[in-house]
Amino acid sequence: GVNERTFLAIKPDGYQRRLVGEIIKRFERKGFRLVAMKLIQASESLLKEHYIALQDRPFYSRLVKYMGSGPVIAMVWQGLDVVKTARTMLGETNPADSLPGTIRGDFCVDVSRNVIHGSDSRESAQREISLWFSPDEIVCWQDHAESWIYE
Numbered sequence: 001g002v003n004e005r006t007f008l009a010i011k012p013d014g015y016q017r018r019l020v021g022e023i024i025k026r027f028e029r030k031g032f033r034l035v036a037m038k039l040i041q042a043s044e045s046l047l048k049e050h051y052i053a054l055q056d057r058p059f060y061s062r063l064v065k066y067m068g069s070g071p072v073i074a075m076v077w078q079g080l081d082v083v084k085t086a087r088t089m090l091g092e093t094n095p096a097d098s099l100p101g102t103i104r105g106d107f108c109v110d111v112s113r114n115v116i117h118g119s120d121s122r123e124s125a126q127r128e129i130s131l132w133f134s135p136d137e138i139v140c141w142q143d144h145a146e147s148w149i150y151e
């Protein structure tokens, strides 16, 4: 429904490359709403937990190190089918497979420097939101544009 939520994180490369405004702009213009956001240098323990499903992959420790190497913008976005639509807007995991018009298709070339993370399912979104945010950090606000975005 329209209250679906996803977790997005602009990775340290996206932050260093000044892509924060560009990325937020895309989700705002789409019509999704931002309900939580923070600038955070993530701890190793948080990142290991975040990427627990990849712990047996050869790139796992490099991934955790890269994600902790600088500030990350952690966000929760809300809207109709936001989990799936955000993944479409991100592009494929490997930027080489991402179409122009997607974030990864437009702004990066290397799978291990792919600018942004997005939850891959509603279940992952719930897990990741509660991992990165406490409930009081999620802001419930009245959306005055809602009747112009949804019938």
Ligand SMILES: Nc1ncnc2c1ncn2[C@@H]1O[C@H](COP(=O)(O)OP(=O)(O)OP(=O)(O)O)[C@@H](O)[C@H]1O
Pocket: 054, 059, 063, 092, 093, 111, 112, 113, 114, 116, 117, 118, 119, 120
């Ligand atoms: N072969 C690889 N080499 C280096 N890093 C990789 C590789 N495959 C994936 N990664 C990194 O691990 C992250 C998580 O991989 P996963 O397979 O879960 O892709 P994803 O769900 O598209 O990415 P994310 O979880 O960041 O949105 C990727 O975004 C990328 O940064």
